[in-house]
Amino acid sequence: MLLIMPGCGDDRPTHTPDGRVIVRYWEKWTGFEAEAMRAVVDDFNASQDRIFVKMLSVSGVDQKLLLSTAGGNPPDVAGVWTHTINVFAEKGALTPLDSYTEQAGISRENYIPAIYDQCTHRGFLWALPTTPATLALHWNKTLFEEAGLDPDTPPRSIEEFERFAERLTIVELDRDGERVRVRFDELTDAEKQAKNFSIIQLGHTPKFPGWWLELWGFWFDGRLWDGDSQITVDTQANVEAYRWYGSYPERFGRRNLDTFGASFGNFASPQDPFLSGQVAMVIQGEWMYNFIDQFAPQLSWGAAPFPAMHPDPAGEVTVLESDVLVIPRGARHPDEAFEFIRYVNTQAALEKLNLGQRKFSPLAQVSEDFIRRHPNPAIKVFMDLAASQNARPWPTLPIWNEYKDEIRIASDRIYAGDTTVEQALADVRDRVQHKLDRALRRWDAVEDQRLAEWGAR
Amino acid sequence: MGGAMTRGERQNLVKGLAFISPWIIGFAVFGLYPILASLYYSFCDYDVLNKPAFIGTLNYQDMVHDSVFWKSMYNTAYFALFSIPLGMALALIIAVGLNQKIMARSVFRTAYFLPSIVPLVGVSMIWIWLFNGGGLVDHGLSWLGLPSPGWLTDEHWVKPTLVLSGVWQVGGTIVLFLAALQDVPKSLYESAQIDGASAPVQLRHITIPMISPVIYFNLVMGIIGSLQEFVRPFVMLGGPGPNRSALFYAINLYQNAFQYLNMGYACAMAWVLFVVIILLTWGVTVLSRKHVHYGGEG
Numbered sequence: 154m155l156l157i158m159p160g161c162g163d164d165r166p167t168h169t170p171d172g173r174v175i176v177r178y179w180e181k182w183t184g185f186e187a188e189a190m191r192a193v194v195d196d197f198n199a200s201q202d203r204i205f206v207k208m209l210s211v212s213g214v215d216q217k218l219l220l221s222t223a224g225g226n227p228p229d230v231a232g233v234w235t236h237t238i239n240v241f242a243e244k245g246a247l248t249p250l251d252s253y254t255e256q257a258g259i260s261r262e263n264y265i266p267a268i269y270d271q272c273t274h275r276g277f278l279w280a281l282p283t284t285p286a287t288l289a290l291h292w293n294k295t296l297f298e299e300a301g302l303d304p305d306t307p308p309r310s311i312e313e314f315e316r317f318a319e320r321l322t323i324v325e326l327d328r329d330g331e332r333v334r335v336r337f338d339e340l341t342d343a344e345k346q347a348k349n350f351s352i353i354q355l356g357h358t359p360k361f362p363g364w365w366l367e368l369w370g371f372w373f374d375g376r377l378w379d380g381d382s383q384i385t386v387d388t389q390a391n392v393e394a395y396r397w398y399g400s401y402p403e404r405f406g407r408r409n410l411d412t413f414g415a416s417f418g419n420f421a422s423p424q425d426p427f428l429s430g431q432v433a434m435v436i437q438g439e440w441m442y443n444f445i446d447q448f449a450p451q452l453s454w455g456a457a458p459f460p461a462m463h464p465d466p467a468g469e470v471t472v473l474e475s476d477v478l479v480i481p482r483g484a485r486h487p488d489e490a491f492e493f494i495r496y497v498n499t500q501a502a503l504e505k506l507n508l509g510q511r512k513f514s515p516l517a518q519v520s521e522d523f524i525r526r527h528p529n530p531a532i533k534v535f536m537d538l539a540a541s542q543n544a545r546p547w548p549t550l551p552i553w554n555e556y557k558d559e560i561r562i563a564s565d566r567i568y569a570g571d572t573t574v575e576q577a578l579a580d581v582r583d584r585v586q587h588k589l590d591r592a593l594r595r596w597d598a599v600e601d602q603r604l605a606e607w608g609a610r
Numbered sequence: 611m612g613g614a615m616t617r618g619e620r621q622n623l624v625k626g627l628a629f630i631s632p633w634i635i636g637f638a639v640f641g642l643y644p645i646l647a648s649l650y651y652s653f654c655d656y657d658v659l660n661k662p663a664f665i666g667t668l669n670y671q672d673m674v675h676d677s678v679f680w681k682s683m684y685n686t687a688y689f690a691l692f693s694i695p696l697g698m699a700l701a702l703i704i705a706v707g708l709n710q711k712i713m714a715r716s717v718f719r720t721a722y723f724l725p726s727i728v729p730l731v732g733v734s735m736i737w738i739w740l741f742n743g744g745g746l747v748d749h750g751l752s753w754l755g756l757p758s759p760g761w762l763t764d765e766h767w768v769k770p771t772l773v774l775s776g777v778w779q780v781g782g783t784i785v786l787f788l789a790a791l792q793d794v795p796k797s798l799y800e801s802a803q804i805d806g807a808s809a810p811v812q813l814r815h816i817t818i819p820m821i822s823p824v825i826y827f828n829l830v831m832g833i834i835g836s837l838q839e840f841v842r843p844f845v846m847l848g849g850p851g852p853n854r855s856a857l858f859y860a861i862n863l864y865q866n867a868f869q870y871l872n873m874g875y876a877c878a879m880a881w882v883l884f885v886v887i888i889l890l891t892w893g894v895t896v897l898s899r900k901h902v903h904y905g906g907e908g
Contacts, residue, residue, distance in 0.1 A: 219871075223658050223659050245659055245660060411743065554869055554870055555870050558865075565852050569852075569853065571853070591655075598663065
């Protein structure tokens with residue numbers, strides 16, 4: 154029986170012909186982002202006579218990692234995201250790194266604290282960061298000028314932001330039998346009421362690019378859970394956030410927005426609505442620069458913290474996440490894998506990687522000319538945001554995927570005017586709380602066993 | 611005898627089993643075991659990575675109280691209710707047409723069959739282009755001076771859009787109808803003509819009864835197919851659609867299994883779907899017993 158099943162084991166070579174241990178490394182990046190990492194991998198391999206890292210670009214890396222770990226044949230290193238750590242850790246899919254980092258002398262002090270903290274879960278360290286990202290307001294300076302706004306002064310509060318957004322919105326309508334184009338704030342009250350216009354240019358829409366619909370509460374001091382066991386999506390601050398969200402179709406007309414939105418080209422193309430000047434202000438991460446550079450190099454733009462409802466002098470609000478490297482449970486060469494992760498986490502390697510990917514280093518210490526050498530003229534805005542005490546991670550909930558989908562559904566309902574904001578968010582809370590309770594019960598059942606496993610490393 | 615086998619019989623049995631063992635082993639390993647395992651997991655809390663924990667019927671109880679589960683049921687029923695009759699009627703009409711002695715008949719037959727061999731994902735991408743705001747369909751409508759609904763963005767239009775695009779691929783059904791139509795004895799039509807029956811009467815009293823086994827077969831396959839509808843909504847809407855309007859049963863199951871890793875719950879959903887399909891098929895069989903005529907039964 155064994156003779157006829159030779160294909161069941163993994164018979165890939167574990168060593169190179171010259172005797173170096175092969176470390177298999179799965180990474181989600183493609184294109185120039187993969188190239189930047191490949192350059193670091195090449196440096197590492199050149200510096201080594203014991204280890205050889207084989208990097209592979211893998212799409213849907215989180216799902217494949219989970220399945221390969223379940224199947225007992227994971228890669229040695231994988232590149233995932235901070236927001237996948239807690240789920241993967243609790244499912245027992247990762248190797249804790251504490252004993253490694255202790256030995257290597259790596260500690261929290263070396264990093265921007267909020268980034269390091271996101272690599273920990275339930276008191277253990279699961280990953281080390283590579284390329285962090287924060288979100289900021291990007292605005293089109295030319296459109297500001299055309300609207301009579303100071304192109305170098307972005308809005309500082311939501312209230313100001315909305316004033317700007319309306320000023321930056323241009324609509325076309327019939328006035329006294331004539332087709333005219335006017336700015337939204339020049340419409341009469343009756344015209345605003347009738348909404349009988351088509352949108353030519355939009356100051357902002359919270360639906361574009363629509364990647365963080367579930368996180369808008371952050372800018373309104375909202376929290377999505379209490380950090381322990383309670384879902385808090387229906388608190389006053391979050392209600393306020395989604396009222397703001399729902400105010401867009403109320404003011405500009407849902408059909409008008411839908412029609413205008415349908416004309417948006419693909420993201421990362423010259424027809425992207427921000428790049429083509431259809432939308433004047435947008436929330437995006439530092440990667441937006443890459444696309445501006447590639448598709449609209451003539452665009453005059455700036456980046457600044459996205460305004461908050463109640464601006465906090467102690468720090469601007471942003472969403473902070475990071476790409477990270479992990480060692481899956483059951484990896485064949487965990488020690489060699491960590492050797493590689495440790496190399497990537499040196500200041501030189503991280504700066505090379507992040508200059509290549511045009512992001513910023515997660516380390517607390519940055520070389521003096523990093524910002525000067527960085528192609529993105531606004532990179533400091535994003536770095537400062539990462540250091541802000543109001544830089545918030547995605548909630549580290551085991552059921553975050555479901556939670557996120559529920560909020561998105563609720564935001565659809567609010568946008569369509571199907572229900573009140575309070576009702577939509579209460580529905581989310583009921584459904585998600587039920588799921589969270591179940592997930593917590595599941596954790597309670599395995600907690601002792603897990604903690605013992607992790608501590609034994 | 612006494613039930614005991616002779617030596618020769620026993621040997622024959624062993625040999626026979628040995629000869630079909632590749633199939634038996636294959637079925638046991640890749641068919642029976644997964645099926646039984648999924649039945650067991652449906653009574654477990656299982657997230658793929660950790661060992662399944664037995665929780666009794668909790669998954670099934672959750673399902674009853676899960677409004678999203680019922681919404682996916684409703685969406686699927688809605689889709690099936692419109693797409694099956696519409697698809698079958700259309701296929702029958704086309705098949706009857708293609709069964710006439712018309713010019714370039716084989717060209718038409720090929721043309722109508724062609725859509726059903728186009729890969730579903732490719733077709734879905736084309737539908738996205740057609741139905742997207744400002745897409746070709748909208749262009750056509752604005753030519754006629756008609757407003758365009760949010761085909762893929764308005765929750766009330768999403769399901770009709772999916773029905774519409776699904777009906778396009780009825781080629782397989784057409785072929786089956788066509789084969790059945792050609793089996794209807796010419797003599798029946800000839801004698802009906804002598805009796806002065808008009809074409810619609812012939813259709814009603816000869817064609818449909820004679821091809822009723824194929825109608826029944828297509829109905830059952832249609833039910834199974836629409837209850838498992840997955841690829842087009844998944845590709846065209848990238849998930850559950852606005853306000854879960856395109857969350858069909860199979861998509862809900864997929865999300866629970868592979869996005870949320872509620873594998874136990876997903877297994878339970880799969881078994882419920884299995885039971886629903888069996889019940890519906892049985893229902894159709896009972897209802898159609900009187901109306902399906904098999905050749906040779908008189």
